[in-house]
Amino acid sequence: MTSALIIGASRGIGKEFVTQLLNSEWTVYACARDLKDIDLLEQQGAKGILLDVTDPTSIVGLGRSLDVVDLDLVIYVAGIYGPEFGSRLVPSAAEFDKVMHTNVLGAMQSIALLAPMLEITKGKFIFISSLMGSISATQSSFGWIYRASKAALNMSVKAASMDYPRVTFSVMNPGWVKTDMGGESAPTSVDQSVKGMLSVISKLSLNDSGSFQSFDERSMNW
Numbered sequence: 483m484t485s486a487l488i489i490g491a492s493r494g495i496g497k498e499f500v501t502q503l504l505n506s507e508w509t510v511y512a513c514a515r516d517l518k519d520i521d522l523l524e525q526q527g528a529k530g531i532l533l534d535v536t537d538p539t540s541i542v543g544l545g546r547s548l549d550v551v552d553l554d555l556v557i558y559v560a561g562i563y564g565p566e567f568g569s570r571l572v573p574s575a576a577e578f579d580k581v582m583h584t585n586v587l588g589a590m591q592s593i594a595l596l597a598p599m600l601e602i603t604k605g606k607f608i609f610i611s612s613l614m615g616s617i618s619a620t621q622s623s624f625g626w627i628y629r630a631s632k633a634a635l636n637m638s639v640k641a642a643s644m645d646y647p648r649v650t651f652s653v654m655n656p657g658w659v660k661t662d663m664g665g666e667s668a669p670t671s672v673d674q675s676v677k678g679m680l681s682v683i684s685k686l687s688l689n690d691s692g693s694f695q696s697f698d699e700r701s702m703n704w
């Protein structure tokens with residue numbers, strides 16, 4: 483595999499995917515929503531693409547930018563946590579929409595646009611989910627909207643895997659990672675998380691399409 487697209491590459495896990503793939507001599511297309519991040523990604527050696535996953539015109543523009551590119555791997559990393567509260571507070575429509583739009587609708591729109599391109603190369607389409615999206619592992623409602631968004635992402639990806647039998651789809655638990663989102667107390671470094679995920683991704687085949695994977699190779703229950 484040689485050519486990858488990272489959606490949500492400005493910092494954290496997405497930026498580390500860019501760094502590690504460039505170090506392994508991949509051609510990397512890196513999406514960010516701010517021009518200054520595009521500049522930094524290009525200085526690193528990536529090909530920058532301006533993209534806000536909550537802006538439909540921006541997503542359609544992504545299709546145009548990649549028109550003649552053979553992609554082997556796409557990783558949808560973009561995500562927000564939103565409010566931390568659980569089921570004793572009433573979420574507003576605005577709070578709900580912001581998280582669901584970024585974490586779910588953006589992913590669904592990217593599938594319709596990019597999966598047909600991956601069919602040509604028999605490529606892999608990976609989505610960064612979370613242990614918090616596992617219904618069977620749920621022990622609290624903390625981060626209620628975020629939990630619902632990652633469970634919805636899992637279903638969106640599993641369902642789409644039925645429609646594109648030549649593409650290997652997977653959702654991935656990155657662990658609890660030291661990033662802006664994960665915070666300083668997280669036990670896993672971003673380097674360790676991304677190294678683990680790239681190793682898992684490299685071993686995936688079409689037989690694994692529609693699976694829930696983890697950076698540390700432990701088995702994940704939906």
Ligand SMILES: NC(=O)c1ccc[n+]([C@@H]2O[C@H](COP(=O)([O-])OP(=O)(O)OC[C@H]3O[C@@H](n4cnc5c(N)ncnc54)[C@H](OP(=O)(O)O)[C@@H]3O)[C@@H](O)[C@H]2O)c1
Nearest residue numbers: 490492493494495534535560561612658659661662663664
């Ligand atoms: N860190 C953890 O412990 C952990 C655990 C489980 C799952 N995850 C998941 O891993 C993914 C990456 O998380 P992270 O820890 O690296 O978080 P992060 O440091 O907060 O980075 C989030 C990334 O998503 C991008 N993003 C957010 N909204 C966007 C939008 N509308 N359009 C385009 N890009 C957007 C951000 O871009 P800007 O810089 O422009 O905001 C940034 O690049 C997320 O999906 C998260 O849910 C993280």
